[in-house]
Amino acid sequence: MLPKGSDWKSRKSKKKYELEKEQIERIYELEKEQVERKYELEKEKVKRKYNRLKNERIERKYKLEKERVEKNYELEKEQAESTYELEKLQVERKYELIEKKFGRLKIERIKKMYELEKEQIIEIVRNLVHNKSYIVYGYWYCHQWKCEHKKPLQCISREKCEYRDKLDDLQLLYSGKCKHKSQCQSVMECRNKFKRKWQTENNCKLEWRKRYDQELLKKSLEVISERRTGWLEFFQTCENNHENLISSFLLYTSENSNKPDLEIIRHLVWNHYYRVFGNWKCSRCQKKWRSAYTWISLQKFITKATGKQCIKGDYVMQKCKERTCGNDGIISSYKPLVRSESGEHKRHLCEKCKRGYECFESGTYFGYQYI
Ligand SMILES: [Zn+2]
Ligand SMILES: [Zn+2]
Ligand SMILES: [Zn+2]
Ligand SMILES: [Zn+2]
Ligand SMILES: [Zn+2]
Numbered sequence: 272m273l274p275k276g277s278d279w280k281s282r283k284s285k286k287k288y289e290l291e292k293e294q295i296e297r298i299y300e301l302e303k304e305q306v307e308r309k310y311e312l313e314k315e316k317v318k319r320k321y322n323r324l325k326n327e328r329i330e331r332k333y334k335l336e337k338e339r340v341e342k343n344y345e346l347e348k349e350q351a352e353s354t355y356e357l358e359k360l361q362v363e364r365k366y367e368l369i370e371k372k373f374g375r376l377k378i379e380r381i382k383k384m385y386e387l388e389k390e391q392i393i394e395i396v397r398n399l400v401h402n403k404s405y406i407v408y409g410y411w412y413c414h415q416w417k418c419e420h421k422k423p424l425q426c427i428s429r430e431k432c433e434y435r436d437k438l439d440d441l442q443l444l445y446s447g448k449c450k451h452k453s454q455c456q457s458v459m460e461c462r463n464k465f466k467r468k469w470q471t472e473n474n475c476k477l478e479w480r481k482r483y484d485q486e487l488l489k490k491s492l493e494v495i496s497e498r499r500t501g502w503l504e505f506f507q508t509c510e511n512n513h514e515n516l517i518s519s520f521l522l523y524t525s526e527n528s529n530k531p532d533l534e535i536i537r538h539l540v541w542n543h544y545y546r547v548f549g550n551w552k553c554s555r556c557q558k559k560w561r562s563a564y565t566w567i568s569l570q571k572f573i574t575k576a577t578g579k580q581c582i583k584g585d586y587v588m589q590k591c592k593e594r595t596c597g598n599d600g601i602i603s604s605y606k607p608l609v610r611s612e613s614g615e616h617k618r619h620l621c622e623k624c625k626r627g628y629e630c631f632e633s634g635t636y637f638g639y640q641y642i
Contacts, residue, residue: 388538395520395540405533406522406523406524407482409483411515411517413475415474417476521533521534540569547567549605553600555598556591560589563620564617565589581605
């Protein structure tokens with residue numbers, strides 16, 4: 272048995288022990304917290320270091336890869352260029368032969384075309400100068416050549432660009448075959464089809480307008496009729512520095528409308544006529560026919576005269592298509608020309624061509640509605 276005093280003592284030391292234990296535990300918690308915080312900080316530091324190293328490694332790898340790709344690209348470019356040069360030479364030789372045949376005629380044709388274009392503009396402006404119902408804008412659509420070949424193999428000249436696409440067509444042409452749906456009757460026809468399609472796909476396509484008020488129309492008409500070079504005012508340069516003759520005149524009924532009420536396409540003008548799509552009937556028998564080569568008075572077109580309001584003299588006569596009849600035709604209705612699918616000009620149907628004139632078309636532009 273323990274004495275009373277020792278029992279008290281033992282209780283006292285027990286209390287002390289409890290206190291100390293508590294203190295130690297508190298210190299332990301504190302230290303634990305500190306260590307944990309330190310551990311977290313250390314972890315962050317290591318993580319940052321790891322990331323930095325990782326980025327450096329990726330950067331190095333990326334640089335190497337880039338160098339490799341660039342070297343490959345140079346090699347491939349060189350290869351493609353030498354193939355292109357070879358092909359070009361082959362086509363050039365063939366093309367020279369064709370040029371020898373048709374080249375000399377070209378200069379005369381160009382001169383004739385300039386005269387015709389000048390007359391077309393004069394005719395349109397003459398009809399617009401006294402108009403009071405329309406707001407008039409000149410409209411330019413750039414159909415000049417622009418290379419659509421993939422970079423870096425872009426062509427430096429139109430001829431070169433065309434040669435590249437011409438290779439296959441030329442081979443077909445020389446072997447006497449034709450890849451067009453309606454088999455071409457002549458080499459010329461086939462060549463023109465290719466040219467037209469190629470032109471529509473490889474042009475600049477920039478467009479812009481210029482307002483022509485009555486004052487400006489009057490001044491322009493004076494200049495173009497009196498000065499030899501007066502029509503050059505209707506040439507404008509696009510942002511890619513291509514020269515273009517005016518494509519059409521857009522006529523609006525209000526300044527705010529975004530669609531023109533009427534469009535006069537320059538290359539569809541012939542003397543005082545304008546080419547439209549007409550519905551015809553015979554003045555004697557029941558025969559009816561339609562013609563995309565209908566020429567009506569430009570003035571009637573601008574004033575939106577109906578087909579019935581067009582009398583003899585307002586249009587270029589077409590005779591009844593019924594062979595045994597052959598009487599004069601009458602226009603029952605007409606509408607602006609729509610672009611034909613083949614895009615080729617059928618000279619045997621065109622009254623203008625049949626009368627010995629030549630239709631020079633810009634070929635690619637058939638109205639605001641198609642852009
Ligand atoms: Zn090209
Ligand atoms: Zn063909
Ligand atoms: Zn252009
Ligand atoms: Zn008839
Ligand atoms: Zn024609």
